[in-house]
Amino acid sequence: MKKMMLTISAFGLVAISGSALAATGAEIVEERECLECHEFASDFEGVDAAEMNELITARLEVAKHKATAGLSAEEITLLADYIAAEANK
Numbered sequence: 001m002k003k004m005m006l007t008i009s010a011f012g013l014v015a016i017s018g019s020a021l022a023a024t025g026a027e028i029v030e031e032r033e034c035l036e037c038h039e040f041a042s043d044f045e046g047v048d049a050a051e052m053n054e055l056i057t058a059r060l061e062v063a064k065h066k067a068t069a070g071l072s073a074e075e076i077t078l079l080a081d082y083i084a085a086e087a088n089k
């Protein structure tokens with residue numbers, strides 16, 4: 001019984017630290033389904049990571065663009081780096 005509890009709490013800890021850690025840009029893109037509507041290579045070709053960061057940050061103001069709602073600055077940086085790399089392969 002005691003061992004069981006330990007196993008459960010250890011699992012809980014992994015789950016918590018897992019969600020607290022920032023995801024990768026690719027994971028955020030997948031979770032928020034950016035590719036449902038965007039083709040990075042044609043939508044953002046020639047856009048570098050810094051510009052991409054600005055474009056995504058500006059999107060936070062656009063209420064109807066739900067996919068970017070509530071992103072943290074850290075998540076935006078991850079997304080911007082990933083999307084700029086994908087768009088300019």
Ligand code: HEC
Pocket residue numbers: 028029032033034035036037038055056059062065067068079
């Ligand atoms: C449901 C469809 C949809 C999804 C999902 C979506 N977008 Fe968009 N996005 C659009 C549309 C449509 C526009 C342009 C029209 C507008 O102004 O709303 C746009 C515009 C943008 C722009 C501005 C482009 C510019 O040139 O100013 C950025 C940046 C962007 N999206 C990033 C993202 C990212 C990052 C994700 C995923 C986190 C995402 N979008 C998910 C539909 C979507």
